Amino acid sequence: MQFQEKNPNTQWPNECMRIRCMGHELSLAECKIHYQEPVAEDTAVAVAKCYKETPGECKKFICANGKCLINGKPCNGVDDCGDNSDEMCCQKCRGQAFLCKSGVCIPRYTIKDGIRDCLGGEDEQDEKNGTKTKQTEKLFFDPMSEIRKIRTSTEDQLQCGVPNKEYVYKQEDDTTSHSRRKRLVGGEEALPTQIQWQVAIQDEGTIHCGGAYLGGCWVLTAAHCVRPKPKSFRIKFSLWKKHRKQSTTDSIPVKNIIIHHEYNAQNYANDIALVQLEELNLSDKCMQDNPAVRAVCVPWSTQQFQPNDTCTISGWGRDREGKSAAILKWANVTIISDCQNYYKDRFLPGMECAGDLEGKVDSCQGDSGGPLVCTDASGLSYVWGIVSWGDKCGEPNHPGVYTKVAHYFDWIRFNTGWPAVTKFNQ
DSSP: OBOOSOOTTSOOOSEEEEEEOOSOOSSGGGSEEEEEEEOOTTOOOOBOOOOOOOSSOOOSEEOTTSOEESSSOTTSSOOOSSSSGGGSSOSSOSTTOEEOTTSOEEOGGGTTSSSOOSTTOGGGSOOTTOOOOOOOOOEEEOHHHHHHHHHHHHHTTOOOSOOOTTOOOOGGGGTOOOSOOOOOBSOEEOOTTSOTTEEEEEETTEEEEEEEEEETTEEEEOGGGOOSOGGGEEEEESOOBTTBOOTTOEEEEEEEEEEOTTOBTTTTBTOOEEEEEOOOTTSSOSSOOOTTOOOOBOOOOTTSSOTTOEEEEEEOOBOTTSOBOSBOEEEEEEEESOTHHHHGGGOOTTEEEEEOTTSSSBOOTTOTTOEEEEEOTTSOEEEEEEEEEOSSTTOTTOOEEEEEGGGGHHHHHHHHOOSOSSTTOO
16 A cells, blocks of 8 residues: 555645664564655655565565565565565575575675674675765654663673683693594694683593583583583583692582583584582572683574684594593584585484585584584684594594584573673573
8 A cells, every 4th residue: 555645635844753673573673763854745654564465376476475476576675575585595695685694685784784694794894895885964863772772781691602802811820433533633733721712621520521601600611521410510610731730720519510401422413501609608600700711602593604614623632543632622613514414313403514625624522512612703603513433543434423403592502591691692
């Protein structure tokens, strides 16, 4: 329905508010409302487009909500479907629309507007081609400013994914077959406080596994690294040399261990566990503030990172000769798609492959439970995977297999009880 003519008997105002809506809003308050503008003779005072189901077979794009897209075009940055399904799974975008790494097209005017519209936040980064973004016009009311305020307030309370770069390492810190093998080959030695979310899981005095610190009193690791006997475990933070603590090292007792209820030790399905730390006396904290310890973010979408993205693994695992590393090591690996080609039916939902198909870099025995960390365009780091298993460590065409953490986001949030476990999950 479109109003194009004005009734001469109606007293029209001299000025009118201009409102821009995308189609997914639930009320006018969610739209952009601009300053008043003069109403001329030919000004269209109101325009509303209503969808009427087209009879017969749809010969064009069918939206996820069943609408047949007749007038609009997919992948142009405009939500013609109403559920944005015409802007998803795009390999490229039409016109001036911006393509997110996750395959979603967004309008050009949303670039660098202060809100992350892409999962990885790349729409808020400087564009490589050096073109200047369009200046945001002055608004009478901009709901995005309210969103920014809410996010800023929430994010101030959620610290994750950014290491403490102000802490300077002090020299005195260094003075004090077909079988599944839990798989770092080809890595480099880390600096003493470089990987601030890496933890070591000590079982009966021995370290066999690693883990990732999520913040608060929670650590994430592989299910095969733990058992439901909390008193047998301790979690070591800011550990560099495996058998020698440094001045920033903390050793925290464990209060509870939550193993995924569908974990299968035979095929490593759902190989994920949460470790809850013991609180300090008369406190809800589990450790004193430590400048060398920071939490890593939990990813909430399985689309946040894509195949061919480069991420980092870390741990004290064995090298190609089978020798266990005494010093924490790290290496860059690439997310690999189509892992079924390498492991057939042993590659299950909730698993992710990463490594180097030439066999130059891999995680090996002793790295189990350790983090596979990916960093998005805005610089936030997420624990994308947990070292789980793999065959023929460091050999070509045998990438490491990781538990895909985003697949278990709801399970993590349910068990930790947090309303939000990432900076941008509001």
